[in-house]
Amino acid sequence: xxxxxxxxxxxxxxxxxxxxxxxxxxxxxxxxxxxxxxxxxxxxxxxxxxxxxxxxxxxxxxxxxxxxxxxxxxxxxxxxxxxxxxxxxxxxxxxxxxxxxxxxxxxxxxxxxxxxxxxxxxxxxxxxxxxxxxxxxxxxxxxxxxxxxxxxxxxxxxxxxxxxxxxxxxxxxxxxxxxxxxxxxxxxxxxxxxxxxxxxxxxxxxxxxxxxxxxxxxxxxxxxxxxxxxxxxxxxxxxxxxxxxxxxxxxxxxxxxxxxxxxxxxxxxxxxxxxxxxxxxxxxxxxxxxxxxxxxxxxxxxxxxxxxxxxxxxxxxxxxxxxxxxxxxxxxxxxxxxxxxxx
Amino acid sequence: xxxxxxxxxxxxxxxxxxxxxxxxxxxxxxxxxxxxxxxxxxxxxxxxxxxxxxxxxxxxxxxxxxxxxxxxxxxxxxxxxxxxxxxxxxxxxxxxxxxxxxxxxxxxxxxxxxxxxxxxxxxxxxxxxxxxxxxxxxxxxx
Numbered sequence: 001x002x003x004x005x006x007x008x009x010x011x012x013x014x015x016x017x018x019x020x021x022x023x024x025x026x027x028x029x030x031x032x033x034x035x036x037x038x039x040x041x042x043x044x045x046x047x048x049x050x051x052x053x054x055x056x057x058x059x060x061x062x063x064x065x066x067x068x069x070x071x072x073x074x075x076x077x078x079x080x081x082x083x084x085x086x087x088x089x090x091x092x093x094x095x096x097x098x099x100x101x102x103x104x105x106x107x108x109x110x111x112x113x114x115x116x117x118x119x120x121x122x123x124x125x126x127x128x129x130x131x132x133x134x135x136x137x138x139x140x141x142x143x144x145x146x147x148x149x150x151x152x153x154x155x156x157x158x159x160x161x162x163x164x165x166x167x168x169x170x171x172x173x174x175x176x177x178x179x180x181x182x183x184x185x186x187x188x189x190x191x192x193x194x195x196x197x198x199x200x201x202x203x204x205x206x207x208x209x210x211x212x213x214x215x216x217x218x219x220x221x222x223x224x225x226x227x228x229x230x231x232x233x234x235x236x237x238x239x240x241x242x243x244x245x246x247x248x249x250x251x252x253x254x255x256x257x258x259x260x261x262x263x264x265x266x267x268x269x270x271x272x273x274x275x276x277x278x279x280x281x282x283x284x285x286x287x288x289x290x291x292x293x294x295x296x297x298x299x300x301x302x303x304x305x306x307x308x309x310x311x312x313x314x315x316x317x318x319x320x321x322x323x324x325x326x327x328x329x330x331x332x333x334x335x336x337x338x339x340x341x342x343x
Numbered sequence: 344x345x346x347x348x349x350x351x352x353x354x355x356x357x358x359x360x361x362x363x364x365x366x367x368x369x370x371x372x373x374x375x376x377x378x379x380x381x382x383x384x385x386x387x388x389x390x391x392x393x394x395x396x397x398x399x400x401x402x403x404x405x406x407x408x409x410x411x412x413x414x415x416x417x418x419x420x421x422x423x424x425x426x427x428x429x430x431x432x433x434x435x436x437x438x439x440x441x442x443x444x445x446x447x448x449x450x451x452x453x454x455x456x457x458x459x460x461x462x463x464x465x466x467x468x469x470x471x472x473x474x475x476x477x478x479x480x481x482x483x484x485x
Contacts (some may be wrong), residue, residue: 088461095464160348186363192470196438200438203436204440204441204442204443205440206440206480207437207438207439207440208440208441209440211439211440212440212478221346237393260393260396260397261397261400262481266481266482268400268479268480268481268482269400269481271398271478271479272397272400272479275392275396275436275439276392276393276396278435279392279432279435280429282431282435304435304438307434307435308431308434308435311430311431311434312431315430315434316427322376329427330424330428330431331424331429333420333423333424333426335413335423337423337426337427337430338430339413339426341430341433341447341448342426342448342449342450343447343448343449343450343462343465
C-alpha cells in the first residue's frame with residue numbers, strides 16, 4: 001500500500017532542496033471527496049497531497065503544458081518538474097520521451113503503483129451508490145475500496161467500481177520513475193482487450209449502427225483532445241483556429257489552408273474527426289482513459305484507441321509505451337509485417 | 344428504367360510504379376472500367392490516412408492505394424511504411440463498420456499494365472453489389 005506519509009516526505013525533500021520547480025500531484029477536493037490535480041510549490045503545502053482510488057487524472061498533460069509555458073518564457077527556470085504518475089501515466093511519459101517532446105531531465109518522476117486494483121470510474125460509483133454522495137474513498141484490504149457516504153461506510157469490491165481500463169491494465173507499476181512507492185505486484189489480465197472483443201463479434205452493419213449512434217452524439221467540444229497528453233500538435237487538422245498565423249502569413253495562405261473537415265457537429269464530420277484522432281494515436285495511446293472520462297456525452301472513445309493498440313500488438317508485435325528508445329509504431333516496419341491484404 | 348450502379352473509385356497511384364503501370368495499360372489500349380479516378384502521388388508511403396478519410400468523406404465508393412512491390416520502392420522503403428500505416432487505417436475503417444472491400448491496396452509495377460486493369464476490374468466487381476457508400480459521406484458540400 002502506498003503511504004501518504006512517504007509521498008509527502010519525498011515531496012518535502014524535493015521542494016526543500018530545490019531539486020524541482022514544483023510538484024504536480026493530487027489533492028482531495030473538500031467538496032466531494034474526490035481527488036483533483038494540484039501544483040505544490042512550497043514545502044509547507046505538501047500536506048495537501050493525497051493518493052486514493054479517485055486519482056484517475058493523467059497528470060502528464062500538465063508536463064506537456066509546462067513545456068509550452070517554458071518555451072514562451074525568456075529566462076525559464078530549467079529545473080525539472082515533479083510529477084506523480086500511475087502505471088498508465090508513466091507510459092504516457094515514455095511516449096513523450098520516445099518522441100523527444102520532453103527531455104528526461106525535465107521531469108522528476110514519482111511513481112505510485114496501483115498494485116492489484118486501480119482507480120474508480122465515477123459513473124460506475126454513482127450507479128452503485130444510488131444517489132448517495134461519497135465523501136471519502138480509500139484503498140481497503142483484499143482488493144476492496146472503502147467508500148464513506150453520509151449513511152456510513154461500505155466496502156465495495158474494486159472490480160465493481162473500477163474503471164474499465166484498470167480492469168484491462170497490463171502494467172499497474174510505473175515503467176519509468178525516479179522513486180517508486182507501493183509494491184511491485186504482478187497481476188494477471190485475462191482479457192487485456194476485453195472492451196473491443198465485444199464489437200469484433202458484430203457484423204459490419206451492426207458495428208456501423210453502434211458507432212453511428214455513438215458518434216452522432218458528439219458535440220465537438222474537443223474535450224478529448226484537450227485532456228489527452230498525446231494531443232500536443234500545435235496545429236490540429238480538426239479546427240482551423242489552431243493554425244499558426246504569424247505577421248508573415250498572407251491572406252492567400254490563410255484562405256488556401258486545406259480544410260479537411262467541417263467544424264459543424266454532423267455525423268460524417270464527427271466520424272472524420274474521431275478517425276483522425278484514433279489513427280494519430282495509433283501506437284501512442286497508452287489507454288489512460290482520460291478522453292472517455294472527459295467526454296460530456298459518454299462516447300466510448302477508448303474502444304477506438306484500444307482497437308488500434310490491439311492491432312499494433314497482434315499484427316506488428318508492438319507494445320505501446322514501454323521503451324523510450326524504440327521508434328514510433330508507424331515510423332518503423334518489419335519485413336514480416338502482414339501483406340496478404342494487398343493484391 | 345434501372346441504371347446499373349457505377350462505383351466511384353479514387354486511386355492513389357505512386358509515380359514510379361503504379362502510375363506508370365496505369366499509363367502502360369493506357370498506351371497498350373487495354374480495356375478496363377472507367378470508374379477509377381487516378382491521383383498520382385510521389386510514393387505510396389506519402390499517402391496520409393487523411394487522404395483516405397477525405398476521399399470517403401467527399402463521396403468515394405472505394406479507395407485504392409497502389410505502390411511498388413516490396414523492395415522496388417524508388418525511395419527504398421516508402422511502400423513498407425505504407426503497408427503498416429494503411430493496414431491500421433483499414434482495420435480502423437472495418438472497426439467502424441465500413442465494408443472491407445471499400446479500401447484496398449495493391450502492388451503494381453511499371454510493367455504490370457495487365458495487372459492494373461485486373462485490379463480495377465476486380466474492385467469494380469466487388470463494389471457494385473455494395474451500392475453507394477453513404478456511411479462516411481458528407482451530406483452537404485460547402
